[in-house]
Amino acid sequence: MKLATKLLVLTVVVSVALAARAVAAEPSGRLVLYTSQPDRDAQQTVDAFRKKNPGVEVEIFRSGTTEVMSKLMAEIAAGQPRADVLLIADALSMERLKAAGQLQRYPEADVGQFPADAYDPGKTYFGTKLITTGIIVNRSAPLKPKSWADLLRAEAKGQVVLPSPLYSGAAAIHMGALNAAPTLGPGYYDTLSRNAAVALRGNGAVLNAVASGQKMYGVIVEFMALNARGKGSPVDFVFPIEGVSVVTEPTAIMRQTRNPSAARAFVDFILSKEGQELAAAQGYLPGRKDVAPPAGFPEVGTLKILPVDIGELLKQDEPNKKRFAELFGG
């Protein structure tokens, strides 16, 4: 009798506790952030935001841009979107959401210090940084590449890894930029795949492969490579001479947000001088003109940026991804 009673009481208590936890998990001031930033950076951003807004409890969902988008769309289709605010890699996904009417306008956002092409004229999404894609090189590599064309050379055969546009938003924009570049053109990826380059899931996997020595060269976003180098990984980063592609990691408020005031506060924080200085401290090139870039970066003016036509890229995105999947196996 004793054991049975104990078991029964325990079961009841635990069930009640679980139910209470579920109920108590909805206080006022909860903000759900969907992001493709790396876990550590996302956590730091949220912690800094919470220091200024202690009443808000933030929940982070982090994955590659494509996974974040598909989860978002699945939740919208099921009628229960959970995200309040987004911080994802590329404007392409934002344009899609804007076209589907899923973003909320925020006209009062303070964008005075940002260049005009960093944010949506309709004020639905706002670029927060300047993230460039270049080449990461393992220090024991025989060849020191200086250009995108160098990755097509025989010495780099089978030693190149790149992130897949089917997972990473930055990789999708990068593909569009290289396709449109005059000296590289659409044949670049074909040649790259013939040179036995391997497609991995995201930029993190590329960092992993090159830093651990399994591959010598990788296509990667610059902050990951420079941060790893700073921590002691045996890697170097190169800004290729033909130019680099850029994504702005925009933030946006969902139309169906359950906490618009906290969402606005989050966007304000990201765009503020303090939020931008945090980004610089994390190794990103800040979007604001009045915040200094991190040490070791070239002057923004000296960077050669490959232009991308967002409208054109929207049309080319699906065919691009299909071609990439055929060339590299997705």
Place this chain on the structure above:
Amino acid sequence: MQLIPVSRGESFAFATMLGIVVLLAVVPVARLAQEALAPGGSFDAAVLARLAETPTVWRATRNTLIVSLGGVALAVALGGAFTLLVTLTNLRGKKALVFCFMLPLMIAPQVTALAWINLFGPNSTLLAAFGLAPAPGTRHPLYGPEGIILLLGLEYAPVVFLAVRAGLRALPRDLVEAAQAAGAKPWRIVRTIVLPLMMPAFAAGGMLAFVGSIGNFGVPAFLGIPAGFTVLVTLIYQRLAGFGTSVLSEAAALSLLLALLALGGLALNSWLARRRDVRVTTWTTAAPEWSLGRWRRLVEGACWGALVLVLVLPFLALLATAFVPAIGVALTSRSVTLANFHFVLLDHAATRRAFFNSATLSAAAAMMLVAVSVPLGYSLVVRRAAVLRAVSFATELPYALPGVVLAIAMILCLLRPLPLLGFSLYSTIWIILVAYLSRFLLLALRPVTNALQQVHPSLDEAARMSGARFARRLATVILPLVAPSAVAGGMLVFLTAFNELTVSALLWSSGAETVGVVLFSLEQAGDSVSAAAVAVIAVVVTLTMMLVANALASRVARGVLPWQP
């Protein structure tokens, strides 16, 4: 024989339990079959036809069969050899050997995969110390089918061990003694008497290893995806992760394919067991213990050496990675840092939440299932109806089917809002709890039914004749007898649920991460050092729980905890 009429309370309890089993075990599988074969309500083979034309699907199926059969072969060889050594010879330290051998079964596959990856990469500190590290620029030696087969074999060798040991325990002594009296040497006896008699046990172990291998997600996810080697399970995961719930029908069809493979394995096993019609005259439980003589030290050394190679080295490699600040940095006295542990335990809210979620979900599932399994087991064993066999089979399905398949079944059932309550459980933590209840019902029920089958019905009938009602009988007669088995079953549920990844990989959402999911995400995002820290913590937690369970072993029924000799 029911000579005493069944009381109303008992009928009601029986009906409720049956209802619970139907909801947890039968409905999800039926819904899955329906979605794959008749998505629109009527039979429509379009989805199946489309998939049959996709070369990726056939490639994935072929890959699944290759690695599973390879893994089974390795597991049978390793597990069988180890069982014969441990059961039939006079090796010393058997308890410790068995405990260590069973560890891969209890430690999550994704943790094992991560540890091995860290051991053999070009940046492996351990190998670099011996000058054996692979040259920079070479592909990781474990990525691809060979590595997957190796790890699957190592992981399921304990399962084969359990099956064969159970068979060896029932080895009839008189046949062996007759052979010994006729002058046969031990190796001849093993070859001509023991092994043939053990064929059904080997087949059973091999089948369990096969079903486990085709449903295993952690190993092919870590070792196959980076090499572009896809198996059915990772194909389903990638489709669902990349395209969301719009491809549920496709995913359901692929899951059905996987389920068919599993059922094929089960059917093959039954057929093999029937073919071997071996009858024996006595059943004694003492297996012969042959002396190894001068070879004993050597064999013991070899066993422990192999265990160190397979368990300790990978774990050390994992530790080494968890203590460096970034990938590729060698572990030296200057570079060692606790920053990763600080990050996962204190800073990274998702990991903290994951440990809390996993612990809560596992504990809740364990307690609920124990609470259900006692009356359910009683109703099944005492009733002794044909219902017993049907229900037994039903509870086996969610456990035998690959976790990914069950997850999809759960999504299909729970995506739309519940009929009377109006909200959907999808994208909440509750869907994971329901999936756990469905999947691990068998783990909690089986020990209870086994224990109840040894309880003489006269106890229950005497209580009935004295006028005790159902609840009273349950509490005062049945419960004290099955409590040890029920509690052991609960502990097994807790351990298995805490480490699992396959089910929660598809069901998790923001706020509802589990330990397996967080480890997988961190590794996928390239943060290997944080993933290693999480893995180390998970191993420590698992080991602690196993040792606690061992300490309570004297009060727990024999044979329930798999790692006890």
